[in-house]
Amino acid sequence: MADLTRLTAAETAERIASGDVTAVEVAEAHLARIDAVDEKVHAFLYVDREGALAKAREVDEKRARGERLGPLAGVPVAVKDLFTTEGVPTTVGSKILEGWIPPYDATVVRRLKEADVVILGKTNMDEFAMGSSTENSAYGPTGNPWDLTRIPGGSGGGSSAAVTAYEAPLAIGTDTGGSIRQPAAVTGTVGVKPTYGGVSRYGMVAFSSSLDQAGPCARTVLDAALLHSVIGGHDELDSTSIEQPVPDVVTAARNGDVAGLRVGVVKEFRGEGYQAGVLQRVDETVELLRELGAEVVEVSCPSFTKALAAYYLIAPSECSSNLARFDAMRYGLRVGDDGTHSAEEVTALTREAGFGDEVKRRVMLGTYALSSGYYDAYYGSAQKVRTLITRDFERAFGEVDVLVSPTTPTTAFPIGERADDPMAMYLADLCTIPSNLAGNAAMSVPCGLAPEDGLPVGLQIVAPAMADDRLYRVGAALEAAHQARWGHPLLEEAPSL
Numbered sequence: 001m002a003d004l005t006r007l008t009a010a011e012t013a014e015r016i017a018s019g020d021v022t023a024v025e026v027a028e029a030h031l032a033r034i035d036a037v038d039e040k041v042h043a044f045l046y047v048d049r050e051g052a053l054a055k056a057r058e059v060d061e062k063r064a065r066g067e068r069l070g071p072l073a074g075v076p077v078a079v080k081d082l083f084t085t086e087g088v089p090t091t092v093g094s095k096i097l098e099g100w101i102p103p104y105d106a107t108v109v110r111r112l113k114e115a116d117v118v119i120l121g122k123t124n125m126d127e128f129a130m131g132s133s134t135e136n137s138a139y140g141p142t143g144n145p146w147d148l149t150r151i152p153g154g155s156g157g158g159s160s161a162a163v164t165a166y167e168a169p170l171a172i173g174t175d176t177g178g179s180i181r182q183p184a185a186v187t188g189t190v191g192v193k194p195t196y197g198g199v200s201r202y203g204m205v206a207f208s209s210s211l212d213q214a215g216p217c218a219r220t221v222l223d224a225a226l227l228h229s230v231i232g233g234h235d236e237l238d239s240t241s242i243e244q245p246v247p248d249v250v251t252a253a254r255n256g257d258v259a260g261l262r263v264g265v266v267k268e269f270r271g272e273g274y275q276a277g278v279l280q281r282v283d284e285t286v287e288l289l290r291e292l293g294a295e296v297v298e299v300s301c302p303s304f305t306k307a308l309a310a311y312y313l314i315a316p317s318e319c320s321s322n323l324a325r326f327d328a329m330r331y332g333l334r335v336g337d338d339g340t341h342s343a344e345e346v347t348a349l350t351r352e353a354g355f356g357d358e359v360k361r362r363v364m365l366g367t368y369a370l371s372s373g374y375y376d377a378y379y380g381s382a383q384k385v386r387t388l389i390t391r392d393f394e395r396a397f398g399e400v401d402v403l404v405s406p407t408t409p410t411t412a413f414p415i416g417e418r419a420d421d422p423m424a425m426y427l428a429d430l431c432t433i434p435s436n437l438a439g440n441a442a443m444s445v446p447c448g449l450a451p452e453d454g455l456p457v458g459l460q461i462v463a464p465a466m467a468d469d470r471l472y473r474v475g476a477a478l479e480a481a482h483q484a485r486w487g488h489p490l491l492e493e494a495p496s497l
Contacts, residue, residue: 106203185458
């Protein structure tokens with residue numbers, strides 16, 4: 001039998017539905033792969049072997065009874081350790097929640113279970129999703145399967161690494177400033193940030209509530225679309241959830257075509273700080289769009305140059321507020337509760353021991369930005385910039401159907417290279433942040449390997465809010481054209497672990 005871990009999610013679902021393989025065989029193959037390689041990759045924080053096999057047996061029993069199976073029934077998925085999962089540890093990559101077992105499922109997790117998707121476990125991440133490299137996890141960094149000495153992106157590097165290393169065909173990530181797209185770019189996979197409110201945030205441990213968005217990670221555009229269709233849609237438990245049906249992303253992914261589409265190349269996303277090989281591969285892909293029948297024009301969005309500064313005032317401000325709940329009084333870590341300290345002292349000792357350096361840095365920055373006398377100068381000004389960025393998008397989408405740019409300015413950098421330079425680390429999300437501030441939809445798709453280092457490059461595609469299907473239409477067309485040129489999927493060029 002062919003290696004079941006190398007199948008796409010769509011192929012796996014078809015083979016399970018036809019009885020060609022069992023869901024248990026598929027789950028066992030992926031669990032064996034995790035056993036074989038994850039000691040080196042460190043994509044997972046927790047592997048739910050018992051739960052995964054129980055769900056797989058349930059899928060096989062349903063098929064045996066002749067019950068209709070969903071489009072991803074029996075397909076394994078890895079879930080970023082940011083989603084509450086009943087009976088399974090949820091740490092958010094932090095010591096402050098080490099060992100915490102949630103009593104309920106996040107809506108995304110519930111929908112996966114209802115669709116008979118097999119959850120393999122929880123993946124590593126930057127603590128509270130604060131980072132661009134997965135080096136800020138309290139449980140150690142994850143390696144990039146292309147080169148284990150390099151970062152797999154962040155904050156969802158565990159999810160991208162699990163998909164790249166064939167430990168799971170699908171994964172769930174979250175994107176606050178690029179944390180699905182940026183890991184996808186540096187690992188040669190597909191990552192999608194749906195329209196804000198298009199996927200429920202209920203049960204997602206909050207970092208920055210007006211920016212956080214869950215989305216799919218996959219090896220193909222179609223697989224990402226299938227997962228998007230499962231987790232998306234209105235949820236009355238989430239006050240920010242959009243009361244509209246999910247755009248037909250699956251049909252768009254099956255029928256990729258850019259003929260007649262107007263594509264805008266963002267002028268501001270190139271120049272100093274961009275790796276030459278990244279720009280080369282992106283420019284080649286833009287030319288490919290022309291060859292496929294798209295009309296390509298340059299678009300200027302001048303406010304995008306201020307997005308990074310605005311983001312690093314808005315996101316820390318919201319994180320300062322959200323993380324106030326970790327006070328040692330209700331759940332999680334508690335330090336100093338020996339009868340000699342006041343409640344305030346216990347809270348302070350717990351937060352000192354439980355939070356890592358990057359979380360502390362952002363909480364302090366956000367608290368300062370929200371403080372009396374500085375609120376209008378910092379947080380208020382950042383929100384005004386956010387409005388300008390949204391207007392730039394609106395003007396651009398008045399001229400074009402989608403925007404394209406590099407996903408990241410560089411390929412994956414070595415682990416530790418930027419550990420002592422927060423500003424250099426923050427620049428990794430330079431191209432992705434505007435979409436979070438505006439709330440529209442964005443995707444990263446592979447567009448080749450940089451000639452300098454042979455590492456993956458991602459092209460970012462951005463669409464208006466609730467036009468997520470355009471991402472899949474363009475992404476699928478590019479995926480097919482690239483694979484026709486390369487003769488194989490990009491991941492086949494990755495070194496074997």
